[in-house]
Amino acid sequence: MRTPVRAALALSAAAALSAAALLSHQAAAASAAVTTSAADLLTNGTFEAGLTGWTCSPLDSAVNSPVHSGSQALKGAASAGDYAQCGQTVSVQPGTTYTLSAYVRGTYVYLGATGTGVNASTWTPSAPEWAPLSTTFTTGATTTAVTVFTHGWYGQGTYGADDVVLSGPGGSGTTGGSTGGTGTPTATPTTPTPPPTTPPPTSPTAPPTGGGSVIAVSTGAQLKDALAAVTPGQTIQLADGTYTGNFKTTVAGTAQSRITLTGSARAVLTTSTGGGYGLYLNGASYWTVKGITVTHAQKAIMLDTANHVVLDSVTVYDTTMEGIHFRNSSQYGVLENSTVHDTGTAHDGKGEGVYVGTANTLTDQSDDVQILNNTIGPDIGAENIDLKEGTTGGLVSGNTFDGNGLTDVNYDDSWIDVKGNDYTIENNRGVHTLKDGFQTHTVIDGWGCGTVFRHNSSDLTGASISPSYAIDVTNYAVGSCPVTITGDNTVTGGTALTNPGVPLAD
Known part of the structure; x- marks a missing residue:
């Protein structure tokens, strides 16, 4: 930003106007970046504050290494009877599209969101190093809260998650952690109906472990x-x-x-x-x-x-x-x-x-x-x-x-x-x-x-x-x-x- 300003002082009036327009464009871009950052609805998605804002399995912890960024990340030690889920419930707006993203590592690591009219998830079968995961979903007509979760899979060992972000406009309710990533939505649920006439969002199947088919x-x-x-x-x-x-x-x-x-x-x-x-x-x-x-x-x-x-x-x-x-x-x-x-x-x-x-x-x-x-x-x-x-x-x-x-x-x-x-x-x-x-x-x-x-x-x-x-x-x-x-x-x-x-x- 300093270089264009100095150049503008030495330019003609027309050039100065051009430089001013450039500065205005850069400022607008910076403002947009701030707005995008502010749209992250999760509390402590970086786990820099430990597990604050999340409620997790006893097998989950915040560790100093390995991390994707910062000084801490989530570590889940999935066992044969517990896939070490960690979750957080957040307020959202009805009929709105959201993007959920994170960096994960490990075997069969899942990332998703559930709520009234929402059942979105994605997974990776293998990420020996930090790798991005993301999924996009649109809330239902009466959805006012979703539960964001990440977890590993039974018997697949330790997984990691970091820099979890839910991007989109916030709702008017409160947010907070949820036991094992399954907290109580603040939304009033709609009456469940028989299966929809269109396929639901794609969701991962359980991993066919043991080299199965x-x-x-x-x-x-x-x-x-x-x-x-x-x-x-x-x-x-x-x-x-x-x-x-x-x-x-x-x-x-x-x-x-x-x-x-x-x-x-x-x-x-x-x-x-x-x-x-x-x-x-x-x-x-x-x-x-x-x-x-x-x-x-x-x-x-x-x-x-x-x-x-x-x-x-x-x-x-x-x-x-x-x-x-x-x-x-x-x-x-x-x-x-x-x-x-x-x-x-x-x-x-x-x-x-x-x-x-x-x-x-x-x-x-x-x-x-x-x-x-x-x-x-x-x-x-x-x-x-x-x-x-x-x-x-x-x-x-x-x-x-x-x-x-x-x-x-x-x-x-x-x-x-x-x-x-x-x-x-x-x-x-x-x-x-x-x-x-x-x-x-x-x-x-x-x-x-x-x-x-x-x-x-x-x-x-x-x-x-x-x-x-x-x-x-x-x-x-x-x-x-x-x-x-x-x-x-x-x-x-x-x-x-x-x-x-x-x-x-x-």
């Missing part, structure tokens, strides 16, 4: 054959279309070589009669099911003794009983980024959206199941989620619940019923209920205890059964049956946040 299928018969013949490390890729039948597999993957079943939401599994299971994983551990739709069945997705199964971005609806069931000690399962609605269509107080365990027994130890960043409801025939006695240690985080469909026919009068032990229920948002938002019950002595409730938002407006609590603790004893409710839980309408006599923790 891809099995392409386009008919129900081919799918049944593939489910029987698939081997660890392979991916079954579904073409868009309707697959009619009851589909089952008993083949297990391994921690090092998972099996993947993937397709878009227009790859629809449906039964001919509405009976039986749409997709049955019987002893089929280490599977990833991603992107597909399962509908018109007794139960859409059933897992029996199937450990480390990931159900990601699936759509489930139109079932006479439960939508998704983790049963017979199916441990370390994950349901994330998915939509479940219109289950229990008989409206007889049965047909939960997500069911973990088995009633009236302690032999079903479907422990450590994580239910993350899903939209569940409306028109769920019982509770949105039922966590049964005998199950322990699960996490329910970042979900949106709609209880429009509760009947109270079989005591279904809340979004979640916790009868297992040591669950964490956090960062969820619920609307429409008959009585309560969240409940704990002791069906068998010593169970329904140890739950932690934090940062949940409950709208009890219109609840018809009184008293109505955001968190209804039906059995509380400091020594024998503790429950923790933090002061950052909020409630609109209803009687109170929780029952009289149940203290709030810091």
